[in-house]
Amino acid sequence: MSLKDTTILITGITDPNSLALACAKQVKLEGAKLVCTALGLTKHHANLSDKAKAYLEKTYSDFEKTIETELGKDTVTIPLDVTLDGSIDEASDTLKEKGIKLNGFLHSIAMDKTIRAGVVKPLLEVTREEFAGAQDVSAYSLIALTRSLLQKEVLQKNSSIVSLSYLGASKIVQHPYKNIGIAKAALERITIELAWELGKSHNIKVNAIRFSPFTGSKAGGAIEGLQEAFDYNEKNSPMGNAKPEDLGYEVAYLLRPYGRITAEIRHVDGGFNIRA
Numbered sequence: 001m002s003l004k005d006t007t008i009l010i011t012g013i014t015d016p017n018s019l020a021l022a023c024a025k026q027v028k029l030e031g032a033k034l035v036c037t038a039l040g041l042t043k044h045h046a047n048l049s050d051k052a053k054a055y056l057e058k059t060y061s062d063f064e065k066t067i068e069t070e071l072g073k074d075t076v077t078i079p080l081d082v083t084l085d086g087s088i089d090e091a092s093d094t095l096k097e098k099g100i101k102l103n104g105f106l107h108s109i110a111m112d113k114t115i116r117a118g119v120v121k122p123l124l125e126v127t128r129e130e131f132a133g134a135q136d137v138s139a140y141s142l143i144a145l146t147r148s149l150l151q152k153e154v155l156q157k158n159s160s161i162v163s164l165s166y167l168g169a170s171k172i173v174q175h176p177y178k179n180i181g182i183a184k185a186a187l188e189r190i191t192i193e194l195a196w197e198l199g200k201s202h203n204i205k206v207n208a209i210r211f212s213p214f215t216g217s218k219a220g221g222a223i224e225g226l227q228e229a230f231d232y233n234e235k236n237s238p239m240g241n242a243k244p245e246d247l248g249y250e251v252a253y254l255l256r257p258y259g260r261i262t263a264e265i266r267h268v269d270g271g272f273n274i275r276a
């Protein structure tokens, strides 16, 4: 029970196939209380089309059903859109009002509008807006969420932060990863910079994990050629692809309230990263 007496925030659960859910289950098993946030409609969303509103409502209600079934009714759930500072601060305020003090959180959030219907746009076709959007949701959100949780005194000293990345942050992988690869590179660099700042100021650890290709989730299922990459990595990794539960073990390990592992970009990928 290495997470006994801790409270951990898990972001990024959409449905039972989200990687964050496998992590949440292991974190709970190791003794932590859970708080889960997910994309949903908030008062900070302005001028939304009916379609966009319906999408956010459905996303949040699917999330709530998943939490109730998979993690239990006692799990606190809060809507959070990381592109809106108001939504981030409101989530922090809600945690504060509920008297919840966090000992860590999992950042499991990514979005790239240049990945559509299983096709990834070549970099030269990526617009300024698409580039900035992927960076905002997938990388800057780690800074924005950490800042808000600290400013509202919800995230405690000695906490631990973990985010999810991919080998495509630094390598050309078996399938196009392009715009989101650049956002993951930023996420990893943010991890290192935050580890430096927060280690000094709050004794907080910040790490990122590069996970194997996983086609089961919504984000993974959208990526062109990911199944082929999965098959290739399965054959060409020392131990085959890592599974969501393997990710859960590592996330729970890094979230422990003791130890000095920080500023690491770790791999949970069956060892595939050693391949040329």
Ligand SMILES: NC(=O)c1ccc[n+]([C@@H]2O[C@H](COP(=O)([O-])OP(=O)(O)OC[C@H]3O[C@@H](n4cnc5c(N)ncnc54)[C@H](O)[C@@H]3O)[C@@H](O)[C@H]2O)c1
Binding pocket: 011, 012, 013, 014, 015, 017, 018, 019, 020, 038, 039, 080, 081, 082, 083, 107, 108, 109, 110, 111, 137, 164, 165, 166, 210, 211, 212, 213, 214, 215, 217, 218, 219, 220, 221
């Ligand atoms: N699937 C893979 O192959 C793979 C491999 C390595 C790393 N990852 C990373 O793991 C993480 C989780 O991905 P997943 O595969 O479980 O897919 P997923 O679709 O289940 O999770 C992505 C999450 O990001 C959330 N999100 C998107 N925009 C948001 C916003 N504006 N505000 C708040 N939340 C927002 C979505 O709602 C969703 O819950 C991502 O960072 C992804 O890049 C995935």
